[in-house]
Amino acid sequence: MKIIIAGAGEVGFHLAKLLSYESQEITLIDPNKKSLAHADSQLDIRVVKGDATSISVLRDARIDSADLLIAVTSSETTNITISVLSKQLGAKKTIARISNTEFIRYKDEVGFTKFGIDELISPEALAAAEIELSLKQSSFKENYEFENGALTMRGLTLSSTASFVGKTVKEAAQIFPEIHFVPIAIQRFGTQNTIIPRGDTQFRRGDTVVFVTSEGGADELCRLTGKAKADIKNVMVLGGTQIAYKTARNLSEKGINVKLFEGNRERAFEIAEELDRVLVINSDGRNVDVLEEENISEMDAFIAVGPNSETNIMSCLVAKSKEVKKTIALVENMDYFDLSHSIGIDTLINKKLLAANNIFRYIRRGEVVAMTKLSNLNAELLEFEVKSCSAVCNKSIKSIDFPRTAIIGGVVRNGEGIIALGDFVIKEGDRVVVCSLLKSIKRVEKLFL
Template identity: 80%
Template sequence: MKIIIAGAGEVGFHLAKLLSYESQEITLIDTDKDSLAYADNHLDIRVIKGDATSIAILKESRVESSDLVIAVTASETTNITVCVLAKQLGSKRTIARISNTEFIHHKDEVGFTKFGIDELISPEALAASEIELSLKQSSFNDSYEFENGALMMIGLTLRSSASFVGKTVKQAAKIFPELHFVPIAIQRFGTQFTIIPRGDTEFKRGDHIVFVTSKGGEDELCRLTGKPNRVIKNVMILGGSQIGFKTARSLSEKGFNVKLLEEDKDRAFDIADELPKVLVLHSDGRKVDLLEEENIGDMDAFIAVGKNSETNIMSCLVAKSKGVKKTVALVENMDYFELSHSIGIETLINKKLLAANNIFRYIRKGEVVAMTKLSNMNAELLEFEVKPSSAICNKVIKNVDFPRSAIIGGVIRDGLGVIALGDFKIQAGDRIVVCCLLQSIKGVEKLFR
């Protein structure tokens, strides 16, 4: 695919990096020569210095033959303008990064596609939604919803007390035949290798396992793995950034008791005026004594979304030491993901990764409805819609020539999630959740074209 990215900031560079690994033809546009020089030296892409709203610059980038234009500059207005111009100049699809989430909520009413914008994304809104979901599934490390929870991806680390430690997948299935979950990926303790489990794969203590569950599967996993089913009610948020603000607003509207710490006085007063249900405190939440004064030990969850990744991590570790059940940290450095579970922070949030996941489904072949990359794992979780012409349509799962390094996690039919086993027959209109290692993605895509 020919892809043009406007904006070489953190989101744009990260997207260019991931897409270049997939042998896509990438052109990166920005006015900052230093950002472009760094990208040019580190990535196998084409760079153009200039204003992406310039028609001449867009033509130089060969926009008329592009498959996708992604505008992710810091300016919402610039991104919208770039997409409108690109579509008029011949680009097949456009995606604009925005900060005003009203645009997303009213996109059908306004009709952005009429202007030439096919999709709107807000990394900040995606991060806030991810944080909220992590509190909803507070007993687990990772989580992702398909079709408003018809199927759910959740991750956890196996304790020695878990019922199926030492058993194979096949043995566990015989013991618990009515369960509403299936393992789709395993990372062994102390390794960086991702395993797609088969019937003879053995569960071991310390495994980090990703499951797909249907309704009720989360509660069953809590019981079988010995993890407490936590109830989150009292939440402390460090940082009044856009993410902190959006998270506080959403949680307070849903009945959570929210306390937000913001060190900038003017910002703290502005948030307090806009969020009357949130207790906003003008204080430096990085200081341990202040956290103790604000009764951090009484909190069920601590969310650190300040500007500095290291500060967010350290604040979460302090919260953990004071007995807080659930900790969530916003980080920019992707390398921290490998350390998160070992240092005791349940959930790390990264805007770049969330934006990339949201955009990547437009890169994949077949009718990809949603996708996410698994944290710390060399695998992707994709939701495909089955077309009548798809090779997998009207076939029983056990008869499908499926790659060995991929697995079907579940099927959504008529809005209901099902853990589909070998005898399940796939029909047109089904939405299939598939987990696959990167080397098998092309083979899986062919089945859904």
């Protein structure tokens, strides 16, 4: 697949890095010579120096033969312009990064596809949505919804209180036959190996386990793992970034009490004027005395989404020491994900990873309608729409030649989430959620072509 990325900033470089690992043909465009030199020395890609709003530069990048153009510069107007030009010059699909989420809200009404923009993404809006979902299911470390929650991915670490620790998957299924969840990936404590569980796979204390749940499954998981389901009513937000603003606005509109810390006086007053339901405090939220004055120990969640990753992590650790139930930190360094479980922060958010997940489904073969990479695990979770010509159509799950390093987590049929077992027959129009190790993805894709 031939992919052109306009913008060699953090998101653009990260996308180029991930896509180059997939053996895609990548061209990166940017006017900054230094940024391009770094990408050229680190990645096996082609680089083009220049302004991607220039028709001659786009032609030099061979836009007429591009399967996908991704515009992720820091300017949304530039990204929109690049996408419109690229479509007119022959790009098959275009994606534009934007910051004004109104564009996403009204994209069907405005009709961006008529202008030549196939998809709009906002890393900031994706991060805010991820934070909301994490608070909604605060008992879990990781969450992802398919089809508006018909099926949901939940990740947690098993403690000794989990009733199925020491049992195999098959034994647990016999003890709890009416369960609305299924394990799809396991990472053993202290290792980096990802296991796709089978019937004889044993649950162990300290395992990080990813489940797919249907309706009611989250509550069952909480009971069986000894996790207390906590209602989130009081939240502290650190930082005046766009993500902090969107998060505070969305949470306050849902009736949650929000306190937001912003050290810059002008920005603090600006947010206070726009968010009348949010208590904005013009102070350094890293100051422990200030946090205690604002009753941090009474908070249900602490969300650190300032511009500095290290500050966000340290602030969350302070909140954890004050017995705040849920901590969420925005980090830019992907290496921090490996440390999240050991240092005690509940959820880490990364804009680059969220944007990449959103874009990755366009390079997967088959009718992929949603996709997410599992944090810390060498696996992807994909949602395929079954076509009449798909190899899996009209077949029972147990009769499909499925790789052992992949598993069907569930099926959405007519809007209803189903935990599908071996005898379940897949039909045209079903949306099938699959968890696969990276080495098996191409085999899985072929089944849904």
